[in-house]
Amino acid sequence: MSSLSNFTLDISDLSLVGKGLNRPESVLVEKNGTVWTSSGQGGVTRIDPNGQQENLGDLGGEANGLAMDKEGNFYVANIGDGNVYKLYRDGHREVVLSEIDGNPLGSVNYVFIDSKDRLWVSVLTRTIPWFPAINTGKADGYIIRIDQQGAQIVADNILFCNEIRMDAREEYLYAAETMANHILRFPVREDGSLGEREIFGPEDLGQGAVVDGFAFDAEGNLWVTTITRNGLMIITPEGKAHTVFEDPQTEAIDRAMDKIKTGELTPEGLFACMGQNIQFPTSVAFGGPDLKTVYMGSLGMTHLLSFKSPVAGLPMYHWR
Numbered sequence: 001m002s003s004l005s006n007f008t009l010d011i012s013d014l015s016l017v018g019k020g021l022n023r024p025e026s027v028l029v030e031k032n033g034t035v036w037t038s039s040g041q042g043g044v045t046r047i048d049p050n051g052q053q054e055n056l057g058d059l060g061g062e063a064n065g066l067a068m069d070k071e072g073n074f075y076v077a078n079i080g081d082g083n084v085y086k087l088y089r090d091g092h093r094e095v096v097l098s099e100i101d102g103n104p105l106g107s108v109n110y111v112f113i114d115s116k117d118r119l120w121v122s123v124l125t126r127t128i129p130w131f132p133a134i135n136t137g138k139a140d141g142y143i144i145r146i147d148q149q150g151a152q153i154v155a156d157n158i159l160f161c162n163e164i165r166m167d168a169r170e171e172y173l174y175a176a177e178t179m180a181n182h183i184l185r186f187p188v189r190e191d192g193s194l195g196e197r198e199i200f201g202p203e204d205l206g207q208g209a210v211v212d213g214f215a216f217d218a219e220g221n222l223w224v225t226t227i228t229r230n231g232l233m234i235i236t237p238e239g240k241a242h243t244v245f246e247d248p249q250t251e252a253i254d255r256a257m258d259k260i261k262t263g264e265l266t267p268e269g270l271f272a273c274m275g276q277n278i279q280f281p282t283s284v285a286f287g288g289p290d291l292k293t294v295y296m297g298s299l300g301m302t303h304l305l306s307f308k309s310p311v312a313g314l315p316m317y318h319w320r
Contacts, residue, residue, distance in 0.1 A: 029287030065110030230275035247275030286313020
């Protein structure tokens with residue numbers, strides 16, 4: 001049984017990191033304690049251990065998911081313009097992928113690098129901008145693998161495909177199926193193709209438990225953000241889920257979920273779900289010298305959240 005089966009936090013246990021951040025959706029942490037977060041201004045923001053901040057890059061659109069390669073450069077999923085970029089430490093950029101099979105990518109969401117240097121890309125929906133697709137119920141999100149053979153769609157028909165990651169042994173590729181309120185996983189074959197999908201953990205994490213980002217710890221627990229409940233859950237390796245903390249606006253959540261069913265949700269109705277203390281947490285990253293400091297990104301705050309975990313995180317590609 002997971003040692004975190006009963007782990008919870010109070011909102012007062014959370015610390016704030018950074019200031020004046022713009023849509024800090026995705027977070028990466030380096031071994032030296034430097035924290036990087038995506039910026040709604042189209043680049044990344046560096047937060048030094050002493051608190052000093054600096055912006056890097058100007059991609060336009062809205063930078064969303066981040067990955068770091070072994071040289072310390074970034075891959076950026078730009079949900080605003082539908083491109084995947086490589087952003088170098090000196091600030092120059094190049095487009096890695098802008099279309100597949102002759103079609104625009106759509107609302108590119110996240111990027112992940114595995115131990116074989118393959119780049120995996122999730123696309124929320126084929127629609128840009130992404131918000132109207134919430135009301136259609138159309139499962140047109142998908143996953144791309146980029147390797148030496150090029151770019152290929154390896155999974156399709158996902159209802160808002162958000163963050164993607166592999167477990168420690170890279171036996172499965174996990175994906176947040178955002179508007180279905182659960183996590184999917186796919187067996188990863190030796191050639192990089194994916195097997196049949198299955199739901200990992202509960203089929204439905206609860207009313208308004210719209211999943212966004214997640215990260216593994218060293219025990220195999222999955223730390224999952226529930227963006228519209230302004231919360232964080234843990235799914236244990238046994239598939240049991242519980243809430244670590246949340247700051248829900250219950251009436252606003254109920255209204256928003258009803259509006260989605262009728263295809264009438266507006267941005268204002270979604271934003272009404274923001275909590276009083278926490279607003280739309282999105283991503284989870286482990287850092288610190290012992291990998292027990294947790295950082296969380298957000299779509300609605302101008303800072304990151306942070307707290308201490310009793311269990312170390314699974315090292316990301318750039319830590320190994």
